Amino acid sequence: MGACETIIEGIIPTGGLRLDRALADVSGLSRERIKALLDDGRVALAGKPAGQASLKPAQGTPFTIRVPEAVPAEAAAQDIPLSVVHEDAHLIVIDKPAGLVVHPAAGNLDGTLVNALLHHCRGQLSGIGGVARPGIVHRIDKDTSGLLVVAKTDAAHEGLARQFADHSIHRVYQAVTTGVPVPAEGTVRGAIGRSERDRKKMALVADGRGKHAVTHYRTIELLQGAALIECRLETGRTHQVRVHLASIGHALVGDPVYGRTSSQHRPLLARLGFGRQALHAAELGFIHPASGESVRFASPTPVDLRTLIIELGGHDG
Numbered sequence: 001m002g003a004c005e006t007i008i009e010g011i012i013p014t015g016g017l018r019l020d021r022a023l024a025d026v027s028g029l030s031r032e033r034i035k036a037l038l039d040d041g042r043v044a045l046a047g048k049p050a051g052q053a054s055l056k057p058a059q060g061t062p063f064t065i066r067v068p069e070a071v072p073a074e075a076a077a078q079d080i081p082l083s084v085v086h087e088d089a090h091l092i093v094i095d096k097p098a099g100l101v102v103h104p105a106a107g108n109l110d111g112t113l114v115n116a117l118l119h120h121c122r123g124q125l126s127g128i129g130g131v132a133r134p135g136i137v138h139r140i141d142k143d144t145s146g147l148l149v150v151a152k153t154d155a156a157h158e159g160l161a162r163q164f165a166d167h168s169i170h171r172v173y174q175a176v177t178t179g180v181p182v183p184a185e186g187t188v189r190g191a192i193g194r195s196e197r198d199r200k201k202m203a204l205v206a207d208g209r210g211k212h213a214v215t216h217y218r219t220i221e222l223l224q225g226a227a228l229i230e231c232r233l234e235t236g237r238t239h240q241v242r243v244h245l246a247s248i249g250h251a252l253v254g255d256p257v258y259g260r261t262s263s264q265h266r267p268l269l270a271r272l273g274f275g276r277q278a279l280h281a282a283e284l285g286f287i288h289p290a291s292g293e294s295v296r297f298a299s300p301t302p303v304d305l306r307t308l309i310i311e312l313g314g315h316d317g
Helices: 019-027 031-039 113-120 154-165 240-247 266-272 303-311
Strands: 005-011 043-045 062-068 084-087 091-096 145-151 170-178 185-189 192-194 202-204 214-223 226-233 279-287 294-298
Touching (some): 019 043, 031 043, 031 062, 145 154, 154 279, 170 240, 192 240, 226 240
Parallel strands (some): 145 279
Antiparallel strands (some): 043 062, 084 091, 091 145, 170 226, 170 279, 185 214, 192 202, 214 226, 279 294
16 A cells, blocks of 8 residues: 555464464564554455454465554654674664663753664664664663663564563673672572652662562672672663662662762772763673574673772772
């Protein structure tokens, strides 16, 4: 029905499945996208309009899906330099610098990672939920550096989101804590939710009110009044590492929200101009949603964090 839509045709390969699932399996679109197309009257079975996602068509039934061209995203594309670790037709892995906001929001309407990706991926985004936008499946804080993966297609977005939901994503963070955790290696468990005292902060809350969160940590190197530690995330909650480490009395060096800069470190941070929490997303691994292969990426310690570690008596590298 015009040049502004793509026609997908085929046959239902297996009988007994819900229509939304069967079409998602053969088309590469997500089930949510299929449901929206069904609601819009853009799916036909054996030449007749189909509207019920729960319908179970017989094996061999021919289908047609008319997919409209993705509408432009509201955010503006901006030519902002990106450090691309990996890119293919389905997803892109970015090494985000500290200071870059991931998603436009009040106070940060442009100059974000999304604005940068809209420019970098122009013409390559197939439409997440019908909109030509990058699929943000997880975020890292503005002042945290490191790796994150972004989907280019609806199917990749759904596949990655499923892995984040079932906690099968491999994530390792480097962090510099105030003081030395005791024991040197351990696990912090505690539900995380909005603080009742300050709605801009997250906090440990009673089970049932927040989201279950688990952080495994181990000390890598002892520093001057601090420690370099490695955190492996079993879950991925907002500010999880920052909240969990603060809860055991070892907030991140430089964290203005969950910690307080010690008098021992204040002159050093000022001299270095280190104005962020000492946290870096160093490793990221997942099952590629298109190929099914296990992939893993690593990001070297950024210069500002490496300099801080060395100045605190740590080893270079």
